Amino acid sequence: MFLSKKDNKVFIISIILVISIVLCCLIIPNSFSTIANKALTFLVDEFGWLYLISMTLFLIFSIMLAFSKYGNIKLGDDNSKPEYSYVSWFAMLFSAGMGIGLVFWGVAEPLNHYVAPLGVDSGSELAKRFAIKKSFMHWGLHPWAVYSILALSLAYIQFRKKYPCLISNLFIPFFGKDVSTKKIGKSIDVLAIFATIGGAATSLGLGTLQINSGLNYLFNIPENSMIQTIIILIVTVLFIISAVGGVDRGIKILSNLNVLMAIVLLLLSMVIGPTLDILNSFFIGLKDYSIDLILEINPFEKPDWYKSWTIFYWAWWISWAPFVGTFIARISKGRTIREFIIGVLLVPSIVSFLWFSTFGTMATNLGLAIANSAVSKTSTAFFIIMNNYPLGSSISIVAIILLCTFFVTSADSATFVLGMMSSNGNLNPNNKTKITWGILQSLLALSLLLSGGLSMLQTISIVAAFPFIFVILSSILCLIKFLSQENI
Template sequence: MRETTPVFYISIVIAILFIGWGVIPESVWPQFHLAQVSAAIQDFLVHKFGWFYLLAATFFLIFCITMIFSKYGNIRLGADDEKPEYSYRTWFGMLFSAGMGIGLVFWGVAEPMYHFYSPPVGEAETAEAGRVAMRYAFFHWGLHPWAIYAVVALALAYFQFRKKEPGVMSRVLYPLFGERVNGLTGIAVDTLAVYATIFGVATSLGLGAIQISGGLSHLSPNIQNNLTTQMIVILVVTILFMLSAQTGLNKGIKILSDTNVMLAVLLMVFLLFAGSTNFIMDVFTATLGSYVQNLPSMSLRLRPFEQSEWPRVWTIFYWAWWIAWAPFVGSFIARVSRGRTVREFMIGVLLVPTIFSALWFSVFGGSALYLEMFEQADIMNTMNELGIEMALFSVFNHFPLSTILSGLAILLICTFFVTSADSATFVLGMQTTNGSLNPSNSVKFTWGIIQAATAAILLWTGGLQALQTASIIAAFPFTIIMIFMVISLLHSFKKEMIVKKK
């Protein structure tokens, strides 16, 4: 543990304090309970600075697209003659699994259904509501979130592999702040990144445990979807991802990422051809065109004259959530992207996951809408009665081999679960050991235990929603840090081109 930095110890103290705060029953301290305080702060930020999140996310997307066509696109994230460390298949699998794999499984059916029954514009439960529902699912899981990840990942990869700086957030800001990043300013930036990662991933672990528990209860009436089952799931998955974390990046995470992609494609292809294939592919094609056509207006939609809360509840919440996840996903994508050019990196990180997400929502969300609109399947009622986590399994009930499909889905959730947690222990290890490319097993073990304990304790006390809100609060200051990252990158790119010309 001698390689650890002050960020390691400060972050552990913060994690323990937040866990302790979340465990305190609301009846003991109603006005200052974690859920109340975090919700009040988040509500203030969303209502006062919702426009800022929209403008920032759109700015990051414009920056990423500009990089593809700019003269900086040929800059390599490493030495000029360096080759990529991983094949395209492994690279895409790794960045996708860490980025949003478990979220797609959780929301693939549920989000389009919510938008169908409560659309941002127009009348609910109509053909137009179905079109809008799919378009916004593409929007929330498409180019914007991956642009947010790409900004952080590009900055870290460039400074770490090209400029030979330590792979921590603060070092990216060195061109702007100089030696101050080696003092309190740097510690504050790195601690914020670790804070967002711990609580963001812990929230996802809790949500994953809930869905696995729901799936197991769906498969077997003897297994109840309750707290005990969820705790057992967390314990088993913790053991699995801790074992995986000890094997290193090139074994555990690499194998799991390849497995994730294989299982996801298998499920998606089966549902595509077992269901209404023409309807699903028509939905994909039409929605893709509609998404591209409406991207500018959706990117800046707030509806102030209608006093609508919909953009704040969905779009702004999502942008804050993706920004809060950016330190974790960005760090991991940077680590596995060594040797690629800026242009290759941006095309890969922006387009491939976006197209896959669009296909995923078309297959799963499109199937759910087809069943709901044309076969009166009542999937929404199942979600309302049994929970959001049952949405996917309720769709499987309308297909052949539903038990096998549910079993494969649970296995996919487990592998995504393990990959996300494994990747997070790796990233937390990097960020608290001054950017070490191979943090020690003891450091990764420590972070693995903290993540699992955070998810388990707050699931037990009902504080998981409070933790999610608390993690999203980190998005506001980190958005400002990301803007500085873009300025720092442009400054360094410009300087490098001047040196090359000379």
């Protein structure tokens, strides 16, 4: 057996949980879907205020900590140096945190807000501004604040305090140094593994759908189960090879390639698109977003629109926090707390703002008729919009390649993290463990894709991750207690 007895319990329980979910989806998909959707509706309706308050607190705390007296503390020994250059560090955290989602939603989300805005007429200039500022809100500082807090806490305890990188070890101040061996600790780690594999499998499925839709739109390749199975099999082989290669050889190289391709796609689109309008949307969007940040502080009396979009997004980012937070922690040794928070918050957010300004403006500038056509099927929205611009086919081909590389880096990062989580926080899990998780997440994605259960998996992941609101809030208290012991 490639896992020690100490690690087996978390690993085995996680495997049983994942297989049980798959079987329920395949055997009783309608009943299971109904239960999952009712649970999500209950959480959004009854605890939407908690999501809104918590996300605001995460952002405020991150900013305050960055500029506090603790900002110069290193995530590691005082003389430790960063393992990765800024370029590689940004590339890896961005690829793990959002990559494939930006390509999938870069056109689709602004179009949805443009077609059905809150409080203004659809298709109007105000609808365009609404579309950009809300895309900024959902993909900007807030999600990266969630990642930042959990990743910072994990990096601090593993590199500064020398504890294994396990979510359960964030509770050491409350339950003692052996918390990871207790029932509550194992329960936290199992939930973290499930949230991670759920989010990763959903991402794999969505990526597969968009790649298949793009190939169909451009080259008339059929959209069917056989093609989707082939896509997943090819990508699985690639991301397992990358994960087995480790962070330095596999994940870092592919992440750097991702960033280069994303920059090429973004610049090319800005040039062939309405460049002045894009720049105008960017700066006006920043202004509107800044005002929106203040208005969003009120968590009560929100229209139902927020339940479908903002609160759903906040729940979704929290469900991704165990995976992304653990991975960012793994690659952040040697950074100071201030350097870490500013880097994690600002750089990916600015890239997201440029991305949505570019593709959102290109989409909304085409008018309401094309917008309605494009949003009818999310996976093809990007390709429909690009088809209306010069070199649109070339941009779409680059986008498909970028989807594939983001696909691989998201999956190999998840595989690496799952290996860490199920190996007592081992920073370099063995290849058998990584291969096992790589195969399992692909089988999960494929089985749910074929049974139409991807949206159900996303819903279940979000429901299961609800307790992580309290985990992240607790990690703030844990971090404060640890930092108070520093000699500053």
